[in-house]
């Protein structure tokens with residue numbers, strides 16, 4: 001039994017949609033399937049505007065342009081995140097300012113944000129790790145009091161909620177990923193959600209190479225021209241056609257992932273209670289996660305590495321996660337650290353993600369659970 005860490009699966013009409021896109025005679029961006037996907041995101045999530053992009057990285061770069069940063073401006077973010085969260089702002093000449101995360105959610109510690117604010121601070125970029133919501137009420141309150149923009153890196157958080165609101169629709173901007181490792185996929189792909197009316201027109205221009213082509217296509221101007229900075233952030237219709245089929249089955253995919261997550265949790269909770277490792281929280285009250293990641297936290301880096309090696313020897317792949325940005329060469333060159341990183345460094349050393357994807361079977365999940373149990377049985381935990 002070979003169990004990869006992730007395996008992309010078609011869940012509906014992906015291939016038929018791609019053939020249909022070709023039959024419609026339009027394969028570049030902003031065709032039928034792009035519009036349908038954007039409409040789905042707007043209706044289902046409740047954002048003012050959704051624009052498909054070629055990646056979440058692209059959506060973050062668009063958000064950074066729309067934040068209108070000057071070189072030396074600062075953007076506060078967690079150290080424990082993917083490089084794209086920081087890179088998008090560094091590309092504008094801004095300084096990513098890293099703060100520590102909370103041990104319970106692996107998200108930015110909102111209690112540390114105000115100490116990181118300086119006269120140059122322009123935005124807060126929050127990351128909803130594993131699709132678990134950040135403390136959005138506190139974060140929006142800080143942002144309002146200090147007149148800061150909020151970019152939600154909701155790459156992992158599609159269809160997860162905070163107090164009933166979809167993640168990505170609470171800050172000024174939300175950035176979603178459809179990379180093949182995420183819950184709903186198109187290979188590469190993403191979307192920028194715009195929740196503040198003021199930014200919509202400029203967002204369309206930035207996405208269309210800095211031109212007013214979107215207005216031209218709607219017949220609002222009689223020719224289109226270069227009006228602002230921008231780049232090509234559109235996905236091809238081939239990608240949007242694949243995505244549209246995934247979105248149509250979005251709730252089903254998340255429901256299956258939640259069942260897999262619950263199976264791991266139930267299978268491993270006795271070991272966790274015995275002190276073998278820590279598990280993520282199963283419930284967060286008024287926050288509903290989307291089962292993007294299932295992780296365990298063994299007691300040390302050495303145990304994590306031994307457990308990963310034990311799984312790998314049985315053809316089961318588990319993966320750690322980010323090298324904290326404050327200690328990465330890029331973070332040290334382009335970023336600034338605010339405070340200490342005790343929690344980030346501790347989680348980064350111990351966190352191990354187990355295989356979770358739509359197509360994994362219950363028998364495969366059970367095999368991973370049994371393999372973890374066997375590893376700990378050999379270390380004196382007989383659960």
Ligand SMILES: *Cc1c(COP(=O)(O)O)cnc(C)c1O
Nearest residue numbers: 055056057082084155177179190
């Ligand atoms: C996956 C991910 C990204 C990047 O998404 P792409 O679509 O691959 O560009 C950015 N931020 C976070 C937190 C992610 O998990």
